[in-house]
Amino acid sequence: MRSSAPVVAAALVLAAWPAAAQSPGNGQVSADYSVTFLGLSIGRSTMVSTSDGRTYNTTLEVRVTGVAAIFSGGSGTATATGQIRGTTPVPSSFTVAIRSGGKVETTRIAMAGGNVTGVERDPDKPPHPRATPVLPEHLRGVLDPLSAGIFVAGGTGPVTGAAACERRAPIYGGRERFDLIFSFVETRQVEIGGYKGEAAVCRVRFEPIAGYRPDRNDIQSARQRSAEIVLVPVRGTRTLLPAKITLSTGYGTGIAQATRLALDPGLPTARRAAAD
Secondary structure, X not given: OXXXXXXXXXXXXXXXXXXXXXXXXEEEXXXXXXXXXXXXXXXXEEEEEEEEOXXXXXXEEEEEOHHHHHHOOEEEEEEEEEEEEOOEEEEEEEEEEEEEOOEEEEEEEEEEOOEEEEEEEEOOOOOOOOOXXXXXXXHOOOEOOOHHHOEEOOOOOOOOOHHHOOEEEEEEOOOOEEEEEEEEEEEEEEEEOOEEEEEEEEEEEEEEEEOOOOOOHHHHHHHOOEEEEEEEEOOOOXXXXXXXXXXXXXXXXXXXXXXXXXXXXXXXXXXXXXXX
C-alpha cells in the first residue's frame, strides 16, 4: 500500500456517523470510538460537539491504528457547523482533511439554507469520465456527512422509539451525492461505552444519486446491503448519539463502537473529565 489515504477514508466513512449536536440547550457532548474491520483494529476516532442553543459545531478526528498502521500511518479531521431547526440540522459549513504519506487532501463545502453555495477541493481532481454528473438540483436541500449524524427524535413519544430513526438523509460530501435511508428496528437494552440503558436500533440503506460510475460493482453491492446503527439518548434532550455502527461489505464486517460516551451536555468540562 503506497498511501494510507484509502484506509483513512474508510475509517472516516465508518466513523462519520458518530457526530451529534444537542437539541436546543447549551453544553457539550463527546465520545471516543474504535473502528475495526474483520475483527482487526484499523482506526480510532474522537468526536466533540458543542451547542449554544441555536447553533452546533462538531469535530471528528480519525487516525489509522493497528494492522492498518503497519502499512502506513494516516489521519483525518472533519468539522461541521450549522443550526438545528426543529428536528432538522441545517449545515453552514463542512471541512474534511485526510493526511497520509506526507500529503493532505482537503474538501471545503459552504452551505446556506440547506443548499451548497461553494466547494473547494485541494487537489481538485476531475471526476471520472464515466461518473454520473452532480447537477445543481442535487445540491439543494442536502446535508454534509457529519450533520447527517445528528439525530433528534420528533414528537413526544419515547426518545428511543421509532421517531429516532425514521428519515431519509440527502448527503453531499464534496464529490458524490447519496441518500441514507433510516428505518426503525427495535428498542434494545445495551451497555456500550459506559452507557447502560435503552437504545434505538435503526437499519440504514445506501442509495447512490450522482457522482458515481454506474459500472462500479461495489456501489451496486452496497445498494443491496444494509447497516445497523445503535443510538443512545443525550441526557435531558431528545437528541441521540450513535454508540455502535455495524457495516457489512463484500469483504467483511466493519464496526465503529464507542469506548467512551459523555452524554450529559450540562456537566461542566472539568467535572466531565474527572468522571471520565
